[in-house]
Amino acid sequence: MTIPASRPITANADPALLRAYRGIFWDRVLLLKRLESYHPDIVINTFGKRELVLINRPEYIHEVFVEQADKFHKGEQFKIYTRPLLGNGLLLSEDEVHKRNRKLVAPAFVHRRIRDYAKVMSDYTLRAMSQWQDGDVIDISREMMRITLGITGKTLFNTDLSEEADDVKRRLTYLMNYAEQQLRIPIHIPFEWHTPRNNRVRKEIAGLDKIIYGMISERRNSKTDAGDLLSMLLLARDEDDGSGMTDKQVRDEAMTIFLAGHETTANATAWMWYLLAKNPEIFKKLQDELVVLGGKAPTLDDLPRLPYTLQIFKEAMRLYPPAYIIVRTAISDCLIDGYLIKKNAAIIISPYLLHRKAEFFPDPEKFDPDRFSPENEKMIPRHAYLPFGGGARVCIGNQFALIEGHLMTATIAQKFSFELLDSTLVEMEPLITLRPKGGIRVRLLEVK
Numbered sequence: 423m424t425i426p427a428s429r430p431i432t433a434n435a436d437p438a439l440l441r442a443y444r445g446i447f448w449d450r451v452l453l454l455k456r457l458e459s460y461h462p463d464i465v466i467n468t469f470g471k472r473e474l475v476l477i478n479r480p481e482y483i484h485e486v487f488v489e490q491a492d493k494f495h496k497g498e499q500f501k502i503y504t505r506p507l508l509g510n511g512l513l514l515s516e517d518e519v520h521k522r523n524r525k526l527v528a529p530a531f532v533h534r535r536i537r538d539y540a541k542v543m544s545d546y547t548l549r550a551m552s553q554w555q556d557g558d559v560i561d562i563s564r565e566m567m568r569i570t571l572g573i574t575g576k577t578l579f580n581t582d583l584s585e586e587a588d589d590v591k592r593r594l595t596y597l598m599n600y601a602e603q604q605l606r607i608p609i610h611i612p613f614e615w616h617t618p619r620n621n622r623v624r625k626e627i628a629g630l631d632k633i634i635y636g637m638i639s640e641r642r643n644s645k646t647d648a649g650d651l652l653s654m655l656l657l658a659r660d661e662d663d664g665s666g667m668t669d670k671q672v673r674d675e676a677m678t679i680f681l682a683g684h685e686t687t688a689n690a691t692a693w694m695w696y697l698l699a700k701n702p703e704i705f706k707k708l709q710d711e712l713v714v715l716g717g718k719a720p721t722l723d724d725l726p727r728l729p730y731t732l733q734i735f736k737e738a739m740r741l742y743p744p745a746y747i748i749v750r751t752a753i754s755d756c757l758i759d760g761y762l763i764k765k766n767a768a769i770i771i772s773p774y775l776l777h778r779k780a781e782f783f784p785d786p787e788k789f790d791p792d793r794f795s796p797e798n799e800k801m802i803p804r805h806a807y808l809p810f811g812g813g814a815r816v817c818i819g820n821q822f823a824l825i826e827g828h829l830m831t832a833t834i835a836q837k838f839s840f841e842l843l844d845s846t847l848v849e850m851e852p853l854i855t856l857r858p859k860g861g862i863r864v865r866l867l868e869v870k
């Protein structure tokens with residue numbers, strides 16, 4: 423194929439951009455905004471030896487996620503730092519391996535299964551709330567993390583992780599911090615090198631492996647379906663040759679689900695409470711909707727009667743999408759609307775930027791859950807709202823997450839409102855996910 427001349431939009435020589443590039447290690451949102459300032463739809467730029475391409479228009483994103491998906495792999499940087507922990511699980515695998523494993527893992531997320539998980543979601547939310555008292559000051563983002571970590575542990579391994587919980591949490595936190603620190607520093611130290619830091623990472627992973635392989639072997643021996651995700655992974659069979667997953671594959675998928683499943687939902691709900699605390703009239707409207715429950719804690723069957731609650735959760739993920747950037751690497755040259763994207767280019771798709779385009783979301787900074795009313799939601803163009811990504815690699819846990827967010831919101835808002843303690847703006851900490859920097863301190867106000 424002859425590739426027509428591209429029309430690259432570069433901004434290489436701009437000192438302001440070079441300054442913003444330093445932000446890749448401390449403020450990625452700033453860098454994204456700076457890139458977007460050159461062109462609203464596509465920016466092709468050279469960063470070091472590689473081309474960096476910001477794709478910022480739904481039709482172009484459709485090309486990357488769907489039409490030309492076979493020309494893109496996951497981002498290299500992310501793979502380097504997370505491979506030791508996530509192995510070849512769904513987040514990192516490619517092509518045929520990904521396709522096969524996605525099919526094997528999918529049954530764990532069917533609606534019938536999520537019914538059982540919904541009970542866990544309510545129980546863990548109620549359990550956390552039982553420790554909350556009117557007037558208490560809490561860090562709501564920490565609380566959300568505690569709840570979603572408990573939910574993920576229980577739905578994945580049917581265990582409270584009570585004995586190992588602290589150990590698992592400590593190790594995972596260390597490993598997440600490691601990956602984040604690596605993303606902040608310009609010099610990459612290969613994982614194969616035996617530096618004290620790398621040795622410690624190996625030690626933490628070995629500790630996690632011991633716990634997870636222990637659970638896998640126990641479950642294989644008992645041959646029971648414990649109703650959790652782990653059982654589903656162990657029961658999964660390839661429809662062509664009947665083969666299942668090896669222990670290593672189950673371990674990689676379990677670790678992937680564990681990591682992908684809790685921090686994202688925790689951040690989404692934390693930002694949502696922040697937005698609600700800043701918009702008491704919307705909080706009030708939410709609580710008015712919950713009156714239909716008659717004081718009873720919500721269950722999965724109640725959710726269809728609570729549409730506004732879900733709209734709030736979706737709108738919060740518009741303004742603060744936990745996965746604020748989705749990265750790909752071009753594995754061959756390709757053309758997107760006549761623009762030449764060269765092999766090895768790093769492709770950046772940013773739900774954060776996209777969700778704030780006035781073209782699709784008028785008055786974009788305004789927190790307005792009515793954007794997701796059934797009539798309005800239909801009008802949002804495909805791939806203009808991307809909290810869960812898109813195409814064949816769309817988040818496999820998206821239904822799980824929507825039910826989790828919906829149930830947690832209804833359960834908590836039925837009993838409590840929150841007052842922000844610090845009137846200042848909570849800053850974003852855009853690392854692997856979009857965290858609220860320093861947490862979100864609120865005073866609990868019990869609904870009388």
Ligand code: HEM
Pocket residue numbers: 496512513514524678679682683684686687690743744745748749808809810811812814815816817818819820822823
């Ligand atoms: C609000 C919560 C969540 C958000 C915002 C979110 C976001 C995303 C996004 C954007 C991707 C695509 C990444 C890419 O294309 O590079 C993804 C993939 C994935 N997510 Fe989620 N996620 C959430 C919750 C969950 C939950 C609850 C689970 C599991 C219990 C989960 C498991 C996964 C897995 C395994 C993948 C990889 C899928 C694949 O490549 O086939 N996520 N998620």
